[in-house]
Amino acid sequence: KNQVEQSPQSLIILEGKNCTLQCNYTVSPFSNLRWYKQDTGRGPVSLTIMTFSENTKSNGRYTATLDADTKQSSLHITASQLSDSASYICVVSASGYSTLTFGKGTMLLVSP
Amino acid sequence: GAVVSQHPSWVICKSGTSVKIECRSLDFQATTMFWYRQFPKQSLMLMATSNEGSKATYEQGVEKDKFLINHASLTLSTLTVTSAHPEDSSFYICSATDVTQAYNSPLHFGNGTRLTVT
Numbered sequence: 001k002n003q004v005e006q007s008p009q010s011l012i013i014l015e016g017k018n019c020t021l022q023c024n025y026t027v028s029p030f031s032n033l034r035w036y037k038q039d040t041g042r043g044p045v046s047l048t049i050m051t052f053s054e055n056t057k058s059n060g061r062y063t064a065t066l067d068a069d070t071k072q073s074s075l076h077i078t079a080s081q082l083s084d085s086a087s088y089i090c091v092v093s094a095s096g097y098s099t100l101t102f103g104k105g106t107m108l109l110v111s112p
Numbered sequence: 113g114a115v116v117s118q119h120p121s122w123v124i125c126k127s128g129t130s131v132k133i134e135c136r137s138l139d140f141q142a143t144t145m146f147w148y149r150q151f152p153k154q155s156l157m158l159m160a161t162s163n164e165g166s167k168a169t170y171e172q173g174v175e176k177d178k179f180l181i182n183h184a185s186l187t188l189s190t191l192t193v194t195s196a197h198p199e200d201s202s203f204y205i206c207s208a209t210d211v212t213q214a215y216n217s218p219l220h221f222g223n224g225t226r227l228t229v230t
Contacts, residue, residue, distance in 0.1 A: 034219070043118070043205050043221035044156070089155070100219075104155040 002027040004092050004103035012109045017080055021106045023073040023090030031093040035064050035075045038087045038105065047075070047088075080110045115139060116208050118222025125196055125229055133191045133225045135206030140220075142208035145189040147181060150203040150224075162189050196229040203227075 007022045025033070032051045036044035048057045048064040050073070057064050061078045077084055090103040115138040125131050135145055144163050148156040160176075162168040162183035170176045180192040189208070193200055205224040 036221075041203070041224065041226065043116070043207075043223045045221070046218040049218065100158065102155040102157075104153075107153075 002101040006103035010107040021075045025092045027092040034091040036089040116220045116222040122226040137208045141186040146207045148205045
């Protein structure tokens with residue numbers, strides 16, 4: 001069964017600090033891994049998309065890593081801002097968009 | 113960039129009535145649209161996949177007669193919750209993509225519709 005596990009479930013950090021969110025998956029065959037940011041009451045917004053051959057991809061202060069061998073990914077947020085407070089969702093695709101497997105997300109709260 | 117517009121953003125309806133939610137792709141042709149349901153603090157759950165001009169494919173456990181999906185054009189898909197009950201109260205989100213583009217192109221999401229059935 002395809003699964004995506006995210007940790008931690010929730011996280012509180014001080015503004016300006018860095019943090020790393022984890023995503024472990026057992027999706028096969030692997031096609032790509034996506035990180036999304038979802039603000040409360042809004043739809044998810046794409047941060048990064050990584051394929052099998054990509055190890056690192058950055059989008060501003062967000063840097064995602066992928067280890068396809070261990071089936072792990074991380075999302076690193078640098079110099080956090082209050083606006084980073086949101087749920088971060090890891091989504092893994094097997095083959096085609098209809099086979100997306102969503103993680104439950106990590107709820108990040110950045111406090112002043 | 114690509115934008116997916118979802119309307120309404122929230123709706124309150126009485127039990128037994130039907131509610132229609134629209135999902136529009138504003139600057140690209142959405143060959144495929146997806147409808148999700150999300151409960152508080154839960155992940156998105158795929159309800160159905162719809163391809164333009166054909167019948168939607170529903171996930172196991174989703175009642176196709178209760179959640180009517182129409183994808184009549186390349187820019188519009190609708191989800192109608194028929195005979196709504198309080199347990200249908202949830203956050204409904206659509207997403208859209210153009211499958212003629214790269215397989216790993218972004219999947220664009222609407223901003224969701226908060227449905228409350230009283």
